[in-house]
Amino acid sequence: MSQITLDQSARADVSDRHQNPDDHAHEVLPDLAYRRLGIVNVVFYSRPEMRPAQWVLVDAGLPGTARMIESAASARFGENSRPTCIVMTHAHADHAGALHSLAEKWNVPIYAHNLELPYLNGSASYPPPDPKVGGGAMPALSVLFPRGPFDVSR
Numbered sequence: 001m002s003q004i005t006l007d008q009s010a011r012a013d014v015s016d017r018h019q020n021p022d023d024h025a026h027e028v029l030p031d032l033a034y035r036r037l038g039i040v041n042v043v044f045y046s047r048p049e050m051r052p053a054q055w056v057l058v059d060a061g062l063p064g065t066a067r068m069i070e071s072a073a074s075a076r077f078g079e080n081s082r083p084t085c086i087v088m089t090h091a092h093a094d095h096a097g098a099l100h101s102l103a104e105k106w107n108v109p110i111y112a113h114n115l116e117l118p119y120l121n122g123s124a125s126y127p128p129p130d131p132k133v134g135g136g137a138m139p140a141l142s143v144l145f146p147r148g149p150f151d152v153s154r
Contacts, residue, residue, distance in 0.1 A: 025072050035072045037061040040094040042069055044076055053077040057086045063097035063146070070105070088112040091119035092126065093146040103152045110152055122151030 025033040025044060034041040040062060046055035055077050061069055073081055085108050089095060099120075103110060110120065118124035129142035 024068075025076060033076065035069065037065045037068060038094075042072075044073065046077065053081060055081070055083050057083045057102070059089055059095040060086060060099035060102050061097055062094050066098035066101035066105070069098060069102060082106040083108055085109045085111055088116060088120065091116050091148060091150055093148065096120070096148070096150050097146075099150055099152055119148045120150055121153040122149045125149050 025035045027033045031046050032043065034043045040059070042061050042065075043058035044055055045058065046053050053076075055073075057069070057073070060066075073083070083106060086099065086102065086106075088099070088110060091099075091112065096119075099110070112120055119126060126147040128147070129145070131140050131142055
C-alpha cells in the first residue's frame with residue numbers, strides 16, 4: 001500500500017484562504033463548507049442559487065456548541081435562517097451533542113440511518129467504548145464521553 005500525495009492547495013484544513021471570518025467556516029466548494037468545533041466538524045450544504053438560502057446542516061457538534069453553529073449559520077445564510085433539515089452521520093456525543101438545542105430552536109426534520117434511530121429516539125445508549133482501539137489519547141478518553149441516548153424524536 002502506498003500513500004497518495006495530496007497537493008497542498010486541495011487541503012481544506014490547511015489554508016485560511018477559504019475561511020469566512022464572519023462564520024468561521026472553511027469553504028470547500030461554493031455550496032459546501034465546514035465549521036470546526038474542537039474535535040469535530042459540522043458541515044453546511046447549500047444551493048447558492050436558491051434565495052432565500054436553502055441549506056442542510058450535517059451533524060450537530062459537541063454539547064454546548066449550538067450557539068456557535070447558529071452564529072455560523074446566521075453569518076453564512078442570513079439572520080434567523082434555519083436549515084431545511086439536519087442530517088446525522090451518527091449519534092455519538094461529538095456529532096449529536098447540540099442536536100437537541102438545535103432541534104428545539106429550528107423545529108426541522110432530522111434524518112439518520114435506521115440503525116442510529118435508537119440512539120436518537122431515547123431508546124438506547126451506545127455500548128461502552130473500548131479505550132484500547134486505535135491507540136492515542138482520544139480512545140483512552142472515550143470512556144468519559146457521554147453515550148446517550150439522545151431523544152429528539154419529538
